[in-house]
Amino acid sequence: MKPYVYIAHPIPAHVEAYIAEHCEYKIWNDENKKVPQDQLKEELKSADGAILTGYDVDETLLADAENLKVVSTVSVGYDRYDTAALKKHNVYGTHTPHVLDETVADLIFGLVLSGGRRIAELHEYVKGGHWGLEPDSAFYGYDIHQRTLGLIGMGRIGEKIAKRARFGFDMDIRYYNRSRKPEMEEKYDAVRLELDDLLAQADFVVLIVPLTEATHQLIGERELQLMKSSAVLINGARGPVVDEEAVVQALKEETIFSAALDVFENEPLPKDHPLLSLRNVTLTPHIGSATRETDEAMMMRAAENMVQGVFGDTPQNVIKELR
Ligand SMILES: NC(=O)C1=CN([C@@H]2O[C@H](COP(=O)(O)OP(=O)(O)OC[C@H]3O[C@@H](n4cnc5c(N)ncnc54)[C@H](OP(=O)(O)O)[C@@H]3O)[C@@H](O)[C@H]2O)C=CC1
Numbered sequence: 001m002k003p004y005v006y007i008a009h010p011i012p013a014h015v016e017a018y019i020a021e022h023c024e025y026k027i028w029n030d031e032n033k034k035v036p037q038d039q040l041k042e043e044l045k046s047a048d049g050a051i052l053t054g055y056d057v058d059e060t061l062l063a064d065a066e067n068l069k070v071v072s073t074v075s076v077g078y079d080r081y082d083t084a085a086l087k088k089h090n091v092y093g094t095h096t097p098h099v100l101d102e103t104v105a106d107l108i109f110g111l112v113l114s115g116g117r118r119i120a121e122l123h124e125y126v127k128g129g130h131w132g133l134e135p136d137s138a139f140y141g142y143d144i145h146q147r148t149l150g151l152i153g154m155g156r157i158g159e160k161i162a163k164r165a166r167f168g169f170d171m172d173i174r175y176y177n178r179s180r181k182p183e184m185e186e187k188y189d190a191v192r193l194e195l196d197d198l199l200a201q202a203d204f205v206v207l208i209v210p211l212t213e214a215t216h217q218l219i220g221e222r223e224l225q226l227m228k229s230s231a232v233l234i235n236g237a238r239g240p241v242v243d244e245e246a247v248v249q250a251l252k253e254e255t256i257f258s259a260a261l262d263v264f265e266n267e268p269l270p271k272d273h274p275l276l277s278l279r280n281v282t283l284t285p286h287i288g289s290a291t292r293e294t295d296e297a298m299m300m301r302a303a304e305n306m307v308q309g310v311f312g313d314t315p316q317n318v319i320k321e322l323r
């Protein structure tokens with residue numbers, strides 16, 4: 001008998017065909033609605049494996065999932081997976097590193113450009129029919145090239161951002177990272193700094209670390225005050241890596257120049273969120289990795305991880321706390 005797996009969101013046809021070759025399966029096909037928690041718990045009772053992205057995978061969910069061997073997220077970040085609970089229940093947690101690095105770096109670089117040159121704001125201005133109502137100088141931004149990029153997180157994606165900054169825009173790279181990365185220093189002339197020094201020196205501060213206890217609200221009021229008044233804050237990591245209220249305050253008081261954000265404390269961003277009424281922001285809907293090609297590659301990788309796990313093999317992308 002084939003193993004049985006549960007997929008908690010729609011997947012492309014060729015990924016479904018791959019799963020069908022190896023497993024019996026059920027798919028939740030509503031893209032606009034998540035599986036209700038009680039139903040998900042019920043579904044997992046008989047599942048050997050699952051693809052669960054955007055769900056909290058914790059003790060409550062795992063308690064009755066007696067056959068479960070593997071859960072896969074279609075993301076590299078796995079902050080919603082409780083690794084202690086997965087370990088306790090002997091379930092592999094897997095994610096999708098590498099396949100998305102260049103794609104996320106592209107979007108982040110878009111945010112760097114928009115933050116510095118005010119592209120989102122100018123787009124609103126022109127689309128609103130206001131062009132000509134104010135002098136052009138009211139919309140001058142800052143150069144990107146030959147300025148200083150402060151990278152918080154020099155991991156897989158961080159490196160791809162550094163590459164674009166160094167070789168595409170001739171920028172100076174400063175980074176803050178848990179461990180030192182001599183290879184990155186060599187390749188990109190990157191200089192490792194303490195966080196406060198990076199914040200004081202960078203023209204563009206880019207966050208691309210995982211959300212953990214150590215990175216929760218890494219950037220708050222104190223840190224924002226250390227930044228230059230001409231600096232741009234880019235968050236491509238997770239919303240709670242910054243204190244969102246403090247960011248709103250800094251933007252209102254213009255103690256920093258602008259922010260460009262792909263991730264938020266609450267997603268989708270609530271309709272009355274103060275960020276929506278600010279001029280000096282670029283906002284994207286947590287879409288860093290989501291191009292057509294890369295989304296498909298991530299889905300396939302998640303499916304492969306799951307299939308490997310249900311057949312008793314070690315999946316290729318087990319999250320590091322569970323290796
Ligand atoms: N906006 C979006 O759509 C996307 C967002 N992301 C986010 O980006 C994150 C990073 O992804 P990826 O580059 O693949 O991950 P990596 O694990 O390759 O890189 C993360 C880096 O952060 C460093 N780091 C971790 N904790 C700390 C800390 N407390 N202080 C300083 N540095 C720290 C790590 O240091 P060390 O090397 O020492 O371990 C590592 O170099 C994901 O976890 C996810 O949250 C990812 C993809 C898309």
Ligand SMILES: O=CC(=O)O
Nearest residue numbers: 074075076077289
């Ligand atoms: O946010 C996306 C991810 O892959 O992590």
